[in-house]
Amino acid sequence: MDAQWVAVHRAAMVSPYGDLSFAKPRGGFTGRTVRQIVHLHRGGARLRVWLSNQFGDGPLRVGEALVGRHLGGGRVAAGQARLTFGGAESVEIVPGTEVVSDLTAFDVPADAEIAISLYVVEDSGPATHHPEGLQTGYVTSGNTAADPEPEPSAPITSLYWIKGVDLRLERSPGEPLVAAFGDSLTDGSGTTPDAHQRYPDHLARRLGLPVLNLGIGGNRLLRNGFGPAGLLRFQPDVLSIPGLTHVIIALGINDLGLPAADRPQNADELISGLTTLARLAREAGVTPIGATLPPYAGTTFPGYHCEKGDLIRAEVNDWVRATAEYHACLDIDAAVRDPDRPSHFHPALHCGDGLHPNDAGARAMAHAIDLEAFVLRD
Template identity: 40%
Template sequence: MSASRRTRTLLTTGAAAAALGTAALVLPHAEPAVSAQPARTAAAVDAGRPVDQVGTWATAPDTTVLQLDGQTVRNIVRTSVGGTDLRISLSNAFGSEPVTFDSVWVGRTAEGAAVKPGTNQRLTFSGSTSVTVPVGAEVLSDPVAGDVPAQSTLAVSIHVVGDPGTVSGHKLAHQTNYISTAGDHAAQESGEAFTTTTTSYAWVESAVVEVPEQVDTVVALGDSITDGDKSTTSANRRWPNYLAQRLAAQPRPLQYGVMNLGISGNRVLADGPGVSAQARFDRDVLAQPDVRTVVVMEGVNDLRWDLATKPSDLINAYRQLIARGHARGICVVGGTMTPWEGGSRWSAERDALRRQVNDWIRTSGEFDAVVDFDAAIRDPQRPARMLPAYDSGDHLHPGDAGYAAMANAVDLKDLECRR
């Protein structure tokens, strides 16, 4: 078990599962009826073995441009590892004023904005159905008893009281989400009230489940390439999604929850789209539940915008992230930067810096392991350029096939690193 635990300060830590009554949230791949079991299922969490909380889904909080007033947002999220006793984390980290969530529900998805009948369950926060979250804070729900299988698609519906001001969330979700007409529609199974679509997430930050203690969390920290830019919208084809599919097929001791903490445009050395990777490392990596390993693949935007003008600029920043991860017992895996000749702000000089930094990532031995994303998707005949079959068309971001190739480049044994 990793030495890292969920240590961020939460507005609420949750009440006992028994306080939620006997309703169970069952989210299977098939269509069985809602479970009648009163609490944990999954064979009583593998016959009573010790359990941990792990992250089964996440998105990195930032500011959004959403403008809401007394409406309901239905966020669609995809789990990675299966577990029990689902909790949902909501964030007001970048809000402009306190926000009150007075109706939050989670169920499994049907078509569009609809929720499958009989699956929608109300979330509580320390036993209350309403919670006010201060600016800069977040809140973790009480557990919803029942199973959440791997690779499940959930609808997290959130109603807010009044005008919430700046909405914390995730601007480029690459997922169709839904906004209702005015009023609380969170409990409704029908999607009829959700007349507006958005490709941003609102307030929802993570989904946490209980699993046997040998299962841990992997965090993917990165920029738009981790965020899945140019992947097929609503198809879950980011490289962390493909990695989660590979891990779900493994025996339980080799499974992990996968949390995607990519932000499009993010940088290591300075704020821009999102605060810098160095500034958000504590919140987005160290504070996640039971983290075993973080895969760091970030730096190309520092090169593109001339924030890094020599290899040591990025190398020294990587060393800081490695040291901070190691201090918490977390394995830090380095991902090489992918090629982008022909793409925005490419130059031979910037590519030379990329290759020098990549050589250090591969050969320094300072990371616990290396994923050579560069080698996985570059054109062997023109190594400064992405292989055309993997190129989304903008020569900077992979398409679906490229993201699959990146996930396949991860040696799953490297995620087993223990410190």
């Protein structure tokens, strides 16, 4: 088998000017080092890192970039590796673009955290970022990228600029590469920060292989707002991943519930959007897996739930379970609903808001699909 680049981490990035009042991005990183932690489900000995300035106003100038094994609390083990870009130790990323580092020799164990330290010579203003990283990062004054234990300032919880990590690996022809595409239930809202308890984390442990998390909290299938609409970001976020074999599509509940929606969507519109994503995936040689919409009656978010929305949700879920557009179904609804009140989340499986799974709920979601769905067949 020949070695190839295998994506082991991806994050869906959003504009600093989107409808993100719950997680406003910060700027002011100029002259500081940003150390961010990324958890990898799989290990290897050679890697590269993707940095994005897709939504920046100005150039992002990184004066030094290193990767090391995270020991906790922003501390890194001895033996950090330097990232280079076209052989240079610094890089300037113009607005609207992204860069990938050169191949870097660095031994990463499976199921490990790495720390990526970026010394920011000049930031781009409010940063291209992933709002809810669920992973604590650390900011220090000056260039401390090589310091194994710097004195951090206030921690950060969003992920800035780091769009992905690839490993150079030998990959068997029958080995799946799975992406989870969705909203906050995929992103991990409600699960324990710094503990890797999102449903894609649990599914990765079941599979013994990476599951790339491309969820964005608040994301909708048909409308922009909390990141580009799912229909718009599916190609750049998902179908551009080399070697991808399967994608789980779990979007639509925010089209029904968000007060920012101009009006509630109807079932036909949601089904049409989900059909489009399934067909785009198949045309790209990727196997689409559908996911049912979760129960949401009783949620603590004002104005989010209504009876009409529940009827639409039931119609969409019936379609997802039965349609031939999808290869299989991740039945989130069946996994987390209260058997005594089926339109409600099970009280033991949500984080307290009636909409987002806690750690146990995320695990139940990950166990709601037969792993045979990921077996590659001729």
